[in-house]
Amino acid sequence: MKKELPLCPVETTLTLIGDKWKVLILRDLINGTKRFGELKKSIGSISQKVLTQQLRSMEEDGLVERKVYAEVPPRVEYSLTETGSSLKPILDSMCIWGEKYKEQING
Amino acid sequence: MKKELPLCPVETTLTLIGDKWKVLILRDLINGTKRFGELKKSIGSISQKVLTQQLRSMEEDGLVERKVYAEVPPRVEYSLTETGSSLKPILDSMCIWGEKYKEQING
DNA sequence: CCGCATCCAAATGGATACTG
């Protein structure tokens, strides 16, 4: 099921990262490789099913790399691709803006 | 119904603008004040109900200003607040990133 | 440990009809 890209580039970006879970995953992986279980624990309220879905989707989009180790018990590690890492400045901007906004609200 | 802000600032920002429709509305309004009908026509595939919902939500969040003129037929104009305008750099970054991404894919 | 399959509840969005 190939996603087709929207006409507007802003929308393209949003389609890829504009999701509550995806940004949280990105922020986690920016600090380095993590295992599935670590991600799940770190994000907290996400269900296993949804986390899997999001990771698969981001993998398809070329933002995340998935590495499976043939061990028992199994180990699966996720990391950002170069494309994924290139989103960092945007995430940082969003972070800064979000903080300012919060200040405005709370006075 | 007051929304409570998420813990992570990135998420805060995303809660406010991370929506297919909201970014499109923002991009439209960045170029100046628009009437309801203009927005609807410009965005195209959005339904009246959803456009109203999104605008109301953005108004509550302090991103958009709504101005009603006591005329017949009625005229309602929407514009960005200062807070809303301050999102422009982020939207621009997203736009640029989206274009690069598209090139990579179609490459 | 990681993830798939299934079932089910809730939220979302479109279509339509009606109003000041």
Added chain:
DNA sequence: CAGTATCCATTTGGATGCGG
């Protein structure tokens, strides 16, 4: 023109149980 109200189809996500 710019909404509101209602109904309904689709999507989404949580919970649970099973499997490599």
